[in-house]
Amino acid sequence: MITTMEEKPHVPAAPRKRKVPGWAVAMIGVAGAIALLSITSMQTGFPQLTSSGTTQTAVRLMLPILLAGLGGLWAERAGVVNIGLEGMMIMGTWGAAWAGYQWGPWAALVAAVVFGSLGGLLHAIATVTFGVNHIVSGVAINLLGAGLTKYLSTLLFQPLSNNPRQSPPVQPFDTYSAAGLADWLGELEAGQRLFISDVAGILRGLVTGVSPLMLLTILLVPLSYYLLWRTRFGLRLRSVGENPHAADSLGVKVYFHKYVAVIVSGGLAGLGGAALVLNPGQLSYLEGQTGGRGFIGLAAMIFGNWRPGGLLGGAALFGYADGLQLRSGGETVLALVYGVVLLLGVIVVWQLIRRKWFSAAAAIVVAVLLYLLYISLDEIPGEFVSYAPHMVTLAVLAVASQRLRMPAADGLVYRRG
Amino acid sequence: MSSPTSVRTDDPPAVVLTGITKRFPGVVANSDVHLTVRRGEVHALCGENGAGKSTLMKILYGMQAPDEGTIEVNGEQVRFRTPSDAIKAGIGMVHQHFMLADNLTVQENVVLGAEALHGIGQKARKRIIELSGKTGLNVDPGVLVEQLGVADRQRVEILKVLYRGAKVIILDEPTAVLVPQEVNELFDTVRGMQEQGYTFLFISHKLDEVRAIADSVTVIRRGTTVGSADPKTVSSRQLAEMMVGSELPSPETRESTVTDTVVLDVKGLKLLTPDGSRPILDDVDLVVRSGEVVGVAGVEGNGQTELVETIMGMRKAGSGTITLQDKDLTKLGTLARREAGIGYIPEDRHRHGLLLTQPLWYNRILGYQTRKPTAKGVWLDIDGAKQDTERIVTDFDVRTPGIDVPAAALSGGNQQKLVVGRELSGEPVLLIASHPTRGVDVGAQALIWDEIKRARAAGLAVLLISADLDELIGLSDTIKVMLRGRLVADADPNTVTPEDLGSAMTGAGSTSAAVQETAVVEEGEN
Numbered sequence: 001m002i003t004t005m006e007e008k009p010h011v012p013a014a015p016r017k018r019k020v021p022g023w024a025v026a027m028i029g030v031a032g033a034i035a036l037l038s039i040t041s042m043q044t045g046f047p048q049l050t051s052s053g054t055t056q057t058a059v060r061l062m063l064p065i066l067l068a069g070l071g072g073l074w075a076e077r078a079g080v081v082n083i084g085l086e087g088m089m090i091m092g093t094w095g096a097a098w099a100g101y102q103w104g105p106w107a108a109l110v111a112a113v114v115f116g117s118l119g120g121l122l123h124a125i126a127t128v129t130f131g132v133n134h135i136v137s138g139v140a141i142n143l144l145g146a147g148l149t150k151y152l153s154t155l156l157f158q159p160l161s162n163n164p165r166q167s168p169p170v171q172p173f174d175t176y177s178a179a180g181l182a183d184w185l186g187e188l189e190a191g192q193r194l195f196i197s198d199v200a201g202i203l204r205g206l207v208t209g210v211s212p213l214m215l216l217t218i219l220l221v222p223l224s225y226y227l228l229w230r231t232r233f234g235l236r237l238r239s240v241g242e243n244p245h246a247a248d249s250l251g252v253k254v255y256f257h258k259y260v261a262v263i264v265s266g267g268l269a270g271l272g273g274a275a276l277v278l279n280p281g282q283l284s285y286l287e288g289q290t291g292g293r294g295f296i297g298l299a300a301m302i303f304g305n306w307r308p309g310g311l312l313g314g315a316a317l318f319g320y321a322d323g324l325q326l327r328s329g330g331e332t333v334l335a336l337v338y339g340v341v342l343l344l345g346v347i348v349v350w351q352l353i354r355r356k357w358f359s360a361a362a363a364i365v366v367a368v369l370l371y372l373l374y375i376s377l378d379e380i381p382g383e384f385v386s387y388a389p390h391m392v393t394l395a396v397l398a399v400a401s402q403r404l405r406m407p408a409a410d411g412l413v414y415r416r417g
Numbered sequence: 418m419s420s421p422t423s424v425r426t427d428d429p430p431a432v433v434l435t436g437i438t439k440r441f442p443g444v445v446a447n448s449d450v451h452l453t454v455r456r457g458e459v460h461a462l463c464g465e466n467g468a469g470k471s472t473l474m475k476i477l478y479g480m481q482a483p484d485e486g487t488i489e490v491n492g493e494q495v496r497f498r499t500p501s502d503a504i505k506a507g508i509g510m511v512h513q514h515f516m517l518a519d520n521l522t523v524q525e526n527v528v529l530g531a532e533a534l535h536g537i538g539q540k541a542r543k544r545i546i547e548l549s550g551k552t553g554l555n556v557d558p559g560v561l562v563e564q565l566g567v568a569d570r571q572r573v574e575i576l577k578v579l580y581r582g583a584k585v586i587i588l589d590e591p592t593a594v595l596v597p598q599e600v601n602e603l604f605d606t607v608r609g610m611q612e613q614g615y616t617f618l619f620i621s622h623k624l625d626e627v628r629a630i631a632d633s634v635t636v637i638r639r640g641t642t643v644g645s646a647d648p649k650t651v652s653s654r655q656l657a658e659m660m661v662g663s664e665l666p667s668p669e670t671r672e673s674t675v676t677d678t679v680v681l682d683v684k685g686l687k688l689l690t691p692d693g694s695r696p697i698l699d700d701v702d703l704v705v706r707s708g709e710v711v712g713v714a715g716v717e718g719n720g721q722t723e724l725v726e727t728i729m730g731m732r733k734a735g736s737g738t739i740t741l742q743d744k745d746l747t748k749l750g751t752l753a754r755r756e757a758g759i760g761y762i763p764e765d766r767h768r769h770g771l772l773l774t775q776p777l778w779y780n781r782i783l784g785y786q787t788r789k790p791t792a793k794g795v796w797l798d799i800d801g802a803k804q805d806t807e808r809i810v811t812d813f814d815v816r817t818p819g820i821d822v823p824a825a826a827l828s829g830g831n832q833q834k835l836v837v838g839r840e841l842s843g844e845p846v847l848l849i850a851s852h853p854t855r856g857v858d859v860g861a862q863a864l865i866w867d868e869i870k871r872a873r874a875a876g877l878a879v880l881l882i883s884a885d886l887d888e889l890i891g892l893s894d895t896i897k898v899m900l901r902g903r904l905v906a907d908a909d910p911n912t913v914t915p916e917d918l919g920s921a922m923t924g925a926g927s928t929s930a931a932v933q934e935t936a937v938v939e940e941g942e943n
Contacts, residue, residue: 243518
C-alpha cells in the first residue's frame with residue numbers, strides 16, 4: 001500500500017518544567033546587577049554608582065514609574081491598552097497638590113487616587129462602552145489631563161502661589177530610618193571594599209528616609225500579584241484580557257471587569273502623581289512635572305513582560321538611571337556606559353554559547369561603539385544627561401522586546417454577541 | 418445490568434426536540450425539527466454544510482431561542498435563555514472553534530466562570546485531575562493551554578463541560594480539526610464516557626465517522642429532519658442520499674470549450690502547518706486549461722482554502738512551483754500574481770474581498786490599484802474607478818442606490834456580484850472562485866453562474882472550489898476530489914452523482930465508475 005500521509009503519533013504535550021523558580025531568578029538578577037555596578041564603580045572610580053544617596057534618590061524616582069507601571073498592568077491584563085497613564089498621572093499630581101496643601105499628605109494620596117480614577121473611568125467609558133480605539137482615547141486623555149490641570153491650577157493655585165504653574169507647598173510625609181542599622185551600613189560603605197561596600201551602600205539607601213508612601217507602593221506589587229493571579233476576581237479579569245469571547249461564554253461579566261481594571265489603573269497612575277508631588281525635593285505641583293513618567297511606566301511594564309515582578313525590575317532600572325543623573329551628573333552616567341559595555345560582554349559570551357552568531361555579532365558592534373564613546377568623552381553633555389532615563393527606556397525596549405508575551409486580546413475592542 | 422451499548426430505553430429520553438422552527442430575516446434555518454436522544458447513547462446529527470445543524474445546536478444550548486417548538490430534558494419541558502440555563506440542565510457544548518485562553522493554564526481555563534464549585538486552588542486541581550482521566554487528558558493542570566496540541570485542547574474543552582456537571586455533551590464537528598489517529602483516540606474517550614452514563618450529540622458530515630461511533634443517526638436537510646437511521650445497517654451511500662436528497666439535478670449538457678492551452682500549472686505544491694508538524698497541502702499537482710472549469714470538491718478543512726491562498730501568494734508554499742501561462746509565479750507576491758492575470762473571488766468576501774465601510778468605487782480599486790482604469794501612473798484614478806464601478810453595477814445587476822454607499826449597505830448577493838464583476842474586469846486569464854455563491858440568494862446565484870460560464874466560453878480558465886456539489890457538477894469540466902491535503906480522485910461531471918462525490922470526499926472509497934481514485938489515502942488505523 002502506497003502511502004505518503006505521515007501520521008503524527010499522539011504525543012502528550014511535554015510539560016515545560018521551570019528549572020529555577022521565579023524568586024530565584026529575581027535574586028540572581030539582583031545579585032548580577034549589583035556585581036556589575038560594583039565592578040563598574042571600581043573600574044571607573046565612581047563610588048556614587050552604588051552610594052546610599054544614589055539609591056535613595058533612585059527609590060524615590062522609581063515610585064511614580066512603578067505605580068504607573070502597575071496601573072498599566074491592571075488595565076492591560078484586562079485587555080485595555082492604557083496609553084493615557086500620563087494624563088491620569090497629571091490629574092493625580094494636581095489632585096495631590098490641591099488636597100495636600102490644605103489637609104496634609106494622606107488627603108493628598110486619597111485625592112490623587114480619586115482624580116486618577118476619574119481619568120480611568122473616562123478611558124473605560126470610551127474604550128469599553130463606546131469601542132473607541134484605545135490609543136486614540138489614551139492620547140485624548142493625555143491632552144485632557146494636561147489641559148484640565150493647567151486650567152484648574154491657574155484658577156485655584158495662582159491666587160495663593162502667584163504662579164499659575166505651581167501650587168502652594170505641600171506638607172510632606174514624616175520619614176523613618178532604621179538608625180542603628182543605617183549607621184553600621186554606613187561604616188561598611190565607607191570601607192570601600194569591593195561588593196560589600198556596594199551592597200551596604202544600596203541597603204543603607206533603602207532603609208534611610210522611608211516614607212509611608214514608599215512602603216505602600218512596594219506593598220502594592222505583591223498585592224497586585226495576589227489579586228490578579230490568586231483570586232477568582234483576578235482570574236476573571238485576566239481571562240477577559242486573554243479571550244473575552246471565551247470568558248463571556250462562561251458567564252464572566254466582560255464589561256464589568258474591564259471597567260474595574262481601568263478605573264484601578266487610573267487610581268494607581270494618580271497615586272504615582274502623588275508620589276511626584278510628595279517627593280521631598282519638590283513638594284508641590286509643577287506644570288510638566290510628570291515628564292513622560294507615565295509612558296516610562298508603561299515601558300517598565302512591557303519590559304517586565306506584563307508581570308508584577310518584572311515590572312518592579314523595570315521600574316527600578318529606570319528609577320536608577322533617573323536618580324543617577326539627578327544626583328551625580330554627566331560623569332557618572334558615562335561610567336554607566338562602561339557598565340553597559342561590561343553587560344554586553346556577558347551577553348556576547350552567552351549568545352556565543354547558544355550559537356546565536358548574529359546576536360553575538362550585533363552585541364559586539366554595539367559594545368565597541370559604546371566603549372569608543374566612553375574613552376573619547378570625559379563627561380556626557382548636560383543636554384543629554386537629563387534624557388538618560390529615556391535613552392535607557394529606548395535601549396532596553398529595543399533589546400528586550402523579543403520574547404515578550406502580551407495578553408492575547410490586549411488593545412482589541414470587545415463587542416458582545 | 419447494562420446492554421453492550423449502555424443505552425437505557427426505559428428512562429425518559431435525555432433530550433427531545435419537538436417541532437423546532439427558527440427563522441432569520443429572509444431564511445428559515447430550521448423548520449419543524451424533531452430529534453430524540455436517548456440517555457446514554459451517542460446520537461449523530463448529519464447534514465450538509467448550511468443544512469441547519471449549527472443553528473439547532475445553538476438552540477439546544479440556549480444561545481438562540483426557537484421561534485416555535487419545545488425542548489424537553491429528562492422528560493421535563495425547559496426553556497433556555499442563556500447557555501448557563503443549559504449548563505444547569507446538564508447540557509454542555511464543545512465548540513468546533515475552541516473557546517480557550519491560550520495564556521492561561523488548563524486549570525484556569527477549566528474553572529473560569531465556575532469558581533463557585535471548587536474554588537480556584539488545590540480543591541479544583543484535585544477535581545480536574547480526577548476528571549482528566551475520563552477525557553484521556555494526560556497533562557498537569559498547571560501547564561499553559563498554548564503548549565497543548567489540538568487534540569489536548571479539545572480534551573480541555575470536554576473537561577470544561579464535565580467540570581460543570583454536564584451529562585449531555587454536544588460535540589460540534591469534533592473531528593474537523595483532528596488527524597485520523599486523534600479521531601480514534603477521541604472515539605475511545607467517547608465510548609469510555611458513554612459507559613459511565615454520559616450522552617453525546619455528535620454533529621458531523623463525515624459519514625464513515627458517524628457510522629463508526631454513533632448508536633443512532635438523525636439526518637437534517639435544508640433545515641428539517643428528514644429521517645433517522647441505524648448506523649449498524651445503513652451504508653454511507655444511503656446516508657449520503659438522505660443528506661443530499663433524492664431529487665438530483667441532471668448535469669448540464671453543453672459544449673466543451675476546453676482547449677489545449679495550459680493556463681495554470683501547479684506542480685508538487687506542499688504546505689506545512691505553521692508548527693511544521695503535518696502537511697496541509699501534500700504534493701498537489703493541478704492543471705487548468707484555457708476555457709476549462711476545474712472544480713475541487715472536498716469536505717471543508719481538507720486543504721482547499723490553503724490551496725487557493727497558496728496559489729494567490731497569501732501563504733508561502735513549502736515547495737513546488739506555480740506557473741501561469743509560462744510565467745513562474747512561485748516567488749511573486751499577491752499583487753504581482755493578480756497583475757499577471759489572476760482574478761480571485763475569495764471564500765469570505767467580508768474578510769478578504771471587500772472593505773465594508775468604504776464606498777463601492779473604493780472597493781473597485783482594491784487589488785487593481787496599479788492598473789487601468791483605476792490608476793494612472795502612480796496616482797489612483799478616482800474618476801476612472803467611479804466610471805468602471807458604474808459599468809459593473811449595470812452589467813452585473815448590482816442592486817444599489819448608488820456607487821457612493823458603503824459596501825456594507827448591500828445585501829450579500831449584491832456584494833458578491835460586485836466582487837465577481839471586479840474580478841472579471843481587467844481581462845484575467847485565470848479566475849479562482851472560492852465558494853462563489855455561498856450565502857447569496859437564488860437570483861444572484863444564477864447570474865454569477867452565467868457570468869462564469871460566459872467567461873469560460875471566452876477562454877477563461879477557472880479554478881472552482883465549492884461545497885455545493887450541484888454547483889460543482891453543473892459548472893465544472895473536470896472535478897478533483899481533495900482529501901487531507903491531497904487530490905485523491907478525479908470525477909467526470911457528466912456521469913458523477915453528488916452521492917458518489919460525497920462518498921469520495923469523506924474517504925468512504927469510490928462507489929462509482931465516475932470517480933477514479935488517483936492516489937491512495939490511508940484511513941485511520943484502528
